[in-house]
Amino acid sequence: MNDKITVTKSSMPDFIEYTNEIKKLWETRWLTNSGAEHKKLEKELLTYLCVPYISFYSNGHLALETILHALHLKGEVITTPFTYASTTQAIVRCGLIPVFCDIEPDWYTIDADKIEALITDKTCAIVPVHVYGNVCQDEKIAEIAQKYHLKVIYDAAHAFGVRYKGKGIGNLGDAAMFSFHATKVFHTIEGGAVSYQDGSLLQDMEALKMFGMYGKEDAEMVGYNAKMTEFQAAMGVCNLRHVDHWIVQRKAAVERYRENLADTAGIHFCPVQKDVESNYAYFPVYFDEKVFGESRDEVAERLEKENIFARKYFYPLTSEFSVYQKMFPIQQTPVAYDASRHILTLPLYSDLSLDDVDRICRVILKK
C-alpha cells in the first residue's frame, strides 16, 4: 500500500526553533494575558498583514464572535452557506439572524449581485467569506454597504497573507477575521485574530476576551475568556519566519495540480483571480459527473482506496445543518447547493511533494 496522504498537514518550525522561543517562559513565568510573545507577534503581524489594528483570540471562531459583539449588531446579517460551520454559528450565537445569499460559480464567494434583493430594514451587516482564499467582490460589496449603511465583516479564515491590488486582505471591509488553526496556512496551534480599521474598537475588542474588564477590577460589559496563550503566540512567531516559503511550496503543488488536470473534460477548478496575490490555501476541484463519468463522491471513494484522503469541503451547506431544522430553504442558494455536491478539495500542504501530486492526479484520471 502506498503511503497515506491526508487532505492537510500542519506546517511546523523545527523543534529546536520552537523550544528556543518558549525557553524564556520558564524564566518569566508569564504564560498568558498578553505577554512578551503575544506582543511580539502582534507587532510582527501588523506589519506582515499591513493592517492598522489587530486583536488576538484563542481561536478564529471567538475572534469572529467578538467583532460581531463589538460592533453592537442587531437584526439580520447577509452571509453565505458555503463555508465552515463557524461563520454561521458565530452569527447565530451573537443573536443575529443569518440571511443566506447565493455564491458565484467561479470562486464560490458571495454573489454581490444578489445581495441587494436580500436587504430589509432589519439588515445590519454583511459577512462574506474569502472562501479557499479567493477574494470576494469587494468593490461591489463596499458600494452596497455604503448605500444601506451596513457593516462588512469578512471571514478571512482562509485568506492569511492574501493581497488584493497590493493591499493586505485584512483591509477590506470594516474588519476581517483570521483563523490561526493548526490546519491553516499560518497557525498558532489554535488561535485567531481580527484586523479592523476603526481604532475606537480596540478597547472593546481587548476587553471582551478578558471577561468584559477594561481594568483590573470592574467588568463593564458581559465578556468571556478568549485569550491567546504565550505558547500559541510563540508558535506564531516561529511560523511567521517560514510562512512565505510555505506559500511558495504550496504554489508549486497547486501549479502541478493545474497542469496535470488541465483540459480534462468534466473537471473544473477556480480560474486565477486578477489583481490577487494568492496564498494557495486550498485546491478545490469541481467534478461534473455527466461529463467526467464519475461523481465527486465516487472519486473521493476511489482516492480513499488508494490511501489518499481528500475532503468534501464544504458539504453540507451550513443552512442544511440539522440544528437549523430546515429553517433555511436550500433552493434559495442553488449555486451553493450545487457546489456542495460537486466539489472535492484535494490534499494540499506545504511539504506535499510534486510526486504525491502526480500520484493523486493519476488516480483521479485513472492513468
Ligand SMILES: *Cc1c(COP(=O)(O)O)cnc(C)c1O
Ligand atoms: C477555520 C475556519 C473558521 C474558524 O476558525 P477556528 O480558528 O478554527 O475557530 C471560520 N471560518 C472558516 C471559513 C474557517 O475555515
